[in-house]
Amino acid sequence: MARQIKQENIRNFSIIAHIDHGKSTLADRILELTGAVSKREMVNQVLDSMDLERERGITIKLNAVSLNYTYQNEEYILNLIDTPGHVDFSYEVSRSLAACEGAILVVDASQGIEAQTLANLYLAMNADLTIIPVINKIDLPNANVPKVKEELMKVLGFKEEEILLCSGKTGEGVSELLEEIIKKVKPPKILNEASLRALIFDSYFDPYKGVVALVKVEEGTLKNKDEILFMATDATYEVTEIGVRTPKEHPLEELKCGDVGYVVAAIKDISSVHVGDTITLKKNPAKEAIQGYKPMKPMVYSGIFPVEPNRYEALKEAFEKLKLNDAALTIEPETSDALGFGFRVGFLGLLHMDIITTRIDREFAIPVIATSPSVVYQVTLTNGEMILVDSPNKLPEAVKIKQIEEPFIYTNIIVPSEYIGPIMELCQNKRGIYKSLEYIDETRVNIHYEIPLSEVVYDFFDKLKSYSKGYASFDYEICGYRVSDLVKMNILLNGEIVDALSIIVHKDFAYQRGRAIVTKLKEVIPRQLFQIPVQASIGSKVIARENISAMKKNVLAKCYGGDITRKRKLLEKQKEGKKRMKMVGNVEVPSEAFLSILSGDEK
Amino acid sequence: MKAVYIHIPFCKSICSYCDFCKVFYYSKWAHQYLVKLKEEILDLYDGEEVKSIYIGGGTPSVITVSELKFLMELLKIFKRSISCEITFECNLEDISKELLTILKQNQVTRLSIGVQSFQVENLKKLGRNHTFKDAFSRIALIRELGFKNINLDLIYAIPGETMKMLKEDIKCFLALKPDHISTYSLMIEPNTLLWINGTRPIKEELDEEMYRYICKSFGKKGYSHYEISNFAKPGYESIHNLTYWNNEEYYGFGLSASGYIEQIRYTNTKNLSKYLQGKYKGTEEILSKKDIMDNEMMLGLRKVKGIDKEKFEKKYQVKMEDVYPIKPLLKNGNLEEKKGYIFIPYEKLYVMNEILLKMI
Numbered sequence: 001m002a003r004q005i006k007q008e009n010i011r012n013f014s015i016i017a018h019i020d021h022g023k024s025t026l027a028d029r030i031l032e033l034t035g036a037v038s039k040r041e042m043v044n045q046v047l048d049s050m051d052l053e054r055e056r057g058i059t060i061k062l063n064a065v066s067l068n069y070t071y072q073n074e075e076y077i078l079n080l081i082d083t084p085g086h087v088d089f090s091y092e093v094s095r096s097l098a099a100c101e102g103a104i105l106v107v108d109a110s111q112g113i114e115a116q117t118l119a120n121l122y123l124a125m126n127a128d129l130t131i132i133p134v135i136n137k138i139d140l141p142n143a144n145v146p147k148v149k150e151e152l153m154k155v156l157g158f159k160e161e162e163i164l165l166c167s168g169k170t171g172e173g174v175s176e177l178l179e180e181i182i183k184k185v186k187p188p189k190i191l192n193e194a195s196l197r198a199l200i201f202d203s204y205f206d207p208y209k210g211v212v213a214l215v216k217v218e219e220g221t222l223k224n225k226d227e228i229l230f231m232a233t234d235a236t237y238e239v240t241e242i243g244v245r246t247p248k249e250h251p252l253e254e255l256k257c258g259d260v261g262y263v264v265a266a267i268k269d270i271s272s273v274h275v276g277d278t279i280t281l282k283k284n285p286a287k288e289a290i291q292g293y294k295p296m297k298p299m300v301y302s303g304i305f306p307v308e309p310n311r312y313e314a315l316k317e318a319f320e321k322l323k324l325n326d327a328a329l330t331i332e333p334e335t336s337d338a339l340g341f342g343f344r345v346g347f348l349g350l351l352h353m354d355i356i357t358t359r360i361d362r363e364f365a366i367p368v369i370a371t372s373p374s375v376v377y378q379v380t381l382t383n384g385e386m387i388l389v390d391s392p393n394k395l396p397e398a399v400k401i402k403q404i405e406e407p408f409i410y411t412n413i414i415v416p417s418e419y420i421g422p423i424m425e426l427c428q429n430k431r432g433i434y435k436s437l438e439y440i441d442e443t444r445v446n447i448h449y450e451i452p453l454s455e456v457v458y459d460f461f462d463k464l465k466s467y468s469k470g471y472a473s474f475d476y477e478i479c480g481y482r483v484s485d486l487v488k489m490n491i492l493l494n495g496e497i498v499d500a501l502s503i504i505v506h507k508d509f510a511y512q513r514g515r516a517i518v519t520k521l522k523e524v525i526p527r528q529l530f531q532i533p534v535q536a537s538i539g540s541k542v543i544a545r546e547n548i549s550a551m552k553k554n555v556l557a558k559c560y561g562g563d564i565t566r567k568r569k570l571l572e573k574q575k576e577g578k579k580r581m582k583m584v585g586n587v588e589v590p591s592e593a594f595l596s597i598l599s600g601d602e603k
Numbered sequence: 604m605k606a607v608y609i610h611i612p613f614c615k616s617i618c619s620y621c622d623f624c625k626v627f628y629y630s631k632w633a634h635q636y637l638v639k640l641k642e643e644i645l646d647l648y649d650g651e652e653v654k655s656i657y658i659g660g661g662t663p664s665v666i667t668v669s670e671l672k673f674l675m676e677l678l679k680i681f682k683r684s685i686s687c688e689i690t691f692e693c694n695l696e697d698i699s700k701e702l703l704t705i706l707k708q709n710q711v712t713r714l715s716i717g718v719q720s721f722q723v724e725n726l727k728k729l730g731r732n733h734t735f736k737d738a739f740s741r742i743a744l745i746r747e748l749g750f751k752n753i754n755l756d757l758i759y760a761i762p763g764e765t766m767k768m769l770k771e772d773i774k775c776f777l778a779l780k781p782d783h784i785s786t787y788s789l790m791i792e793p794n795t796l797l798w799i800n801g802t803r804p805i806k807e808e809l810d811e812e813m814y815r816y817i818c819k820s821f822g823k824k825g826y827s828h829y830e831i832s833n834f835a836k837p838g839y840e841s842i843h844n845l846t847y848w849n850n851e852e853y854y855g856f857g858l859s860a861s862g863y864i865e866q867i868r869y870t871n872t873k874n875l876s877k878y879l880q881g882k883y884k885g886t887e888e889i890l891s892k893k894d895i896m897d898n899e900m901m902l903g904l905r906k907v908k909g910i911d912k913e914k915f916e917k918k919y920q921v922k923m924e925d926v927y928p929i930k931p932l933l934k935n936g937n938l939e940e941k942k943g944y945i946f947i948p949y950e951k952l953y954v955m956n957e958i959l960l961k962m963i
């Protein structure tokens with residue numbers, strides 16, 4: 001089935017926004033207005049198809065949809081490419097932006113510019129996109145359009161007449177927005193005669209079709225049955241189906257230059273389809289791949305163990321299934337003395353980790369224990385060799401280490417100016433290196449620090465919220481490795497080292513971290529029949545200690561008029577509580593204890 | 604031989620901690636209630652000899668003389684063993700010569716008095732009101748009328764209670780020379796006034812210290828600590844309560860009463876109007892052999908003496924250690940064995956659930 005729409009009437013665009021600024025709701029209105037989804041079919045936030053996405057108001061996996069729109073008697077195709085706004089997925093965002101010619105920058109009329117607005121905007125500007133600034137949620141009672149307008153003009157340099165106003169909720173201004181896209185966003189460059197180059201900006205696994213790659217054809221034409229070549233992996237496949245998503249999959253005979261659509265080629269393994277890779281034709285390959293491809297690299301690693309040891313195989317299967325749809329996930333087996341058999345899993349970031357562990361619990365019903373996440377350290381040994389260490393337990397002995405480098409991030413922290421003091425204090429406490437500070441307007445600033453990623457993995461988010469009373473927004477990018485004075489700290493329960501609780505810390509902060517962790521563990525580990533010492537140590541030196549005193553009372557003293565069933569129920573309930581516990585040596589440790597050491601209050 | 608529990612759900616005032624099934628006393632209901640109670644007994648009781656009858660509440664002592672006489676007539680339905688223990692629960696303020704005389708005439712052998720405490724602050728929290736002087740004179744009256752077996756209930760670990768207050772209470776209790784004492788660490792249960800007011804329980808350490816003090820003090824005065832919460836002068840162990848701890852069968856009659864007959868544990872309806880319509884049944888659960896054995900352990904280990912291994916084997920046709928990890932628990936000191944009895948070490952009795960959880 002061929003479509004009759006002219007190539008110059010294609011518009012490829014994205015929507016970028018800070019979390020909760022109404023991106024998905026706006027996308028819903030656009031879908032409704034273009035008739036892609038009828039009102040009846042409309043589940044709020046169609047593009048966010050996972051329950052988890054709807055619940056958290058975030059987009060985890062991106063989606064793309066082709067929409068038809070008639071403007072001044074001309075038929076247009078509007079390809080909306082949704083992006084996951086979160087920093088964990090910034091590489092994926094950059095690739096989907098690379099497939100666009102334009103981006104709608106959505107800013108909440110009551111919130112103004114936030115950290116993610118800027119981070120995503122910079123990505124869009126790097127990709128040379130036409131940017132249409134939109135102030136959303138103008139229907140809100142506390143909307144302050146003039147103020148947000150001024151921010152957009154002053155900070156980002158937009159002209160007043162460029163800025164559109166709309167409400168994703170009521171639909172006001174949405175058709176004007178679509179017309180603006182048609183008028184201002186450039187059509188894709190048309191290079192029909194060149195060799196095929198199609199950019200993969202996302203992929204997912206379909207149980208019937210195999211891997212489905214979402215692509216934008218940058219040059220040439222892709223036809224059904226073509227033999228294709230993935231340029232980064234050098235793998236070849238025969239196309240079994242191509243088409244567009246409307247948002248239902250709609251097969252076509254060809255995708256022409258400028259089109260955004262999907263490609264199926266009986267590919268079983270998602271890890272052979274890399275986001276950012278270029279598809280070309282085997283018989284007439286392009287000379288060069290599209291620029292910007294990077295293999296995905298996990299940023300944080302955590303040990304994931306089944307609470308019940310006999311669920312190891314089930315957990316393995318769950319990971320295999322999740323991996324079908326998530327090329328960024330890396331998994332290898334890991335063994336812990338404390339937790340038994342499990343996996344060392346690499347994630348793009350903390351949100352990614354949270355999503356995966358939640359899905360394992362919800363979709364596969366396997367209770368898991370996640371250990372404190374670790375960043376990847378570059379360790380230079382005394383013999384000159386450099387190794388990568390993603391787990392405290394893989395850190396060689398101190399005497400064999402020449403130096404350790406850790407990843408640093410560069411921050412955008414946007415806060416009202418009265419919080420500059422507290423935020424700088426926080427960053428300083430997190431081993432931050434001050435870079436610069438910019439005023440967004442008279443009342444708000446953007447603070448730039450370089451901070452070790454490991455501190456962000458620890459409790460930076462929570463602290464940021466409390467130090468700014470919830471007003472700070474935060475985004476970051478990795479800015480390189482720096483040498484740090486790091487040591488491995490062990491935690492001992494009842495005198496035994498619990499390998500799953502070991503962490504790598506900065507020497508100067510080890511004492512307070514140790515204190516915080518033992519205090520926290522004292523809180524979360526329930527009393528047992530005997531007293532349990534909890535210690536933090538570096539090498540053989542104990543730096544902090546607490547005792548969990550022995551349980552004093554656990555019995556129903558009274559018998560209620562012979563109501564034995566009730567006593568029994570209480571016992572059953574207590575037994576149920578034990579199921580969340582993991583025996584570590586002879587100590588029962590609740591599964592959440594392993595992650596709780598992240599949220600200790602340092603005193 | 605079975606035991607019998609009869610529930611009288613009426614009270615003149617509602618105590619802040621009580622989550623038993625109770626209603627304000629109302630004479631029309633009380634009369635109807637007793638009529639239905641009779642029906643229920645006639646319906647279920649199979650005529651076999653019983654070894655104990657326990658009349659609890661509520662406050663059985665709030666009913667009128669004529670109601671009481673009616674209730675006493677009901678007791679005659681039961682074929683009672685020679686040494687049948689008949690307990691009647693009462694409040695101090697209801698005790699009168701008239702009440703006691705009727706009870707005595709009807710072979711009530713044992714009085715259980717809900718004293719709970721004598722400390723003014725405690726009583727205020729519990730929603731009770733009586734003095735040591737009251738208790739002293741009424742108990743003298745009880746003795747005068749020839750009752751040989753008196754139980755006093757003691758509640759401790761009341762929010763705000765100090766060791767000093769508890770010591771005061773223990774002195775008072777001992778001065779009254781009861782034959783049996785039941786002690787309960789206060790539990791703040793849902794649907795009680797304490798719960799609704801958001802009362803917090805006292806610290807575990809203090810609770811335990813109080814328990815140990817109680818055990819020590821009563822022990823010194825010749826009371827044997829035969830079950831976690833119960834103390835008795837030699838020969839005064841409650842036949843009725845032991846029925847529960849020995850996992851033996853008993854009838855439960857009346858609103859919300861629980862019973863255990865032929866592998867079924869049941870609890871009657873807690874809805875008074877249903878009960879008054881003769882719809883006694885509430886919930887019931889048919890127990891498997893494993894359930895029954897689990898109960899045997901859960902209940903039997905409450906006794907300081909523990910469980911007779913041989914009896915267990917005879918009763919269930921299986922060795923205790925083949926069902927439960929007795930050996931490892933003996934090895935790590937969570938159980939002990941003496942003269943064929945398996946028991947929880949005395950100092951660990953107060954955390955017995957923790958040990959049961961390793962078994963059941």
